Amino acid sequence: MNNNQSLTPKSSITPRTELLLExxxxxxxxxxxxxxxxxxxxQSVTMKQTSLNNWExxxxxxxxxxxxxxQERKTNIKKxxxxxxxxxxxxxxxxTLEIIESMKGISI
Structure with missing residues (x-):
């Protein structure tokens, strides 16, 4: 049997079972x-999903x-x-301005 063939018919196997067989x-x-x-x-998938959720x-x-x-945000920025x-x-x-401008993604 070559490596691309599965051991059981695709219709009766779940991806998890197929992974375990591999x-x-x-x-x-x-x-x-x-x-x-x-x-x-x-970990990569979990972190990616967490980042996406946080962004959303x-x-x-x-x-x-x-x-x-x-208004609270505006007041805090003003302060x-x-x-x-x-x-x-x-x-x-x-x-201080130079430090702020040197940070990535920050502009004034």
């Missing part, structure tokens, strides 16, 4: 590496937040810039 054909000395690959894959939650929060929350404006020296302001 794993059974792996020589024992390669199982630790396969286990590591499977774990990395699972943030967008929903921005789009669906009530007027009070929107940040006011405190920045109150720095003692212009040199400190310039250094």
């Amino acid at each position: 794993i059974q054909q792996i020589p024992e000395e390669y199982v630790p590496e396969l286990l590591q690959i499977v774990r990395l894959f699972r 939650d943030a967008i929903h929060e921005i789009n669906q937040s009530d007027a009070v929350k929107q 940040i810039f006011e405190s920045w404006n109150e720095l003692d020296e212009e040199q400190e302001q310039q250094e």
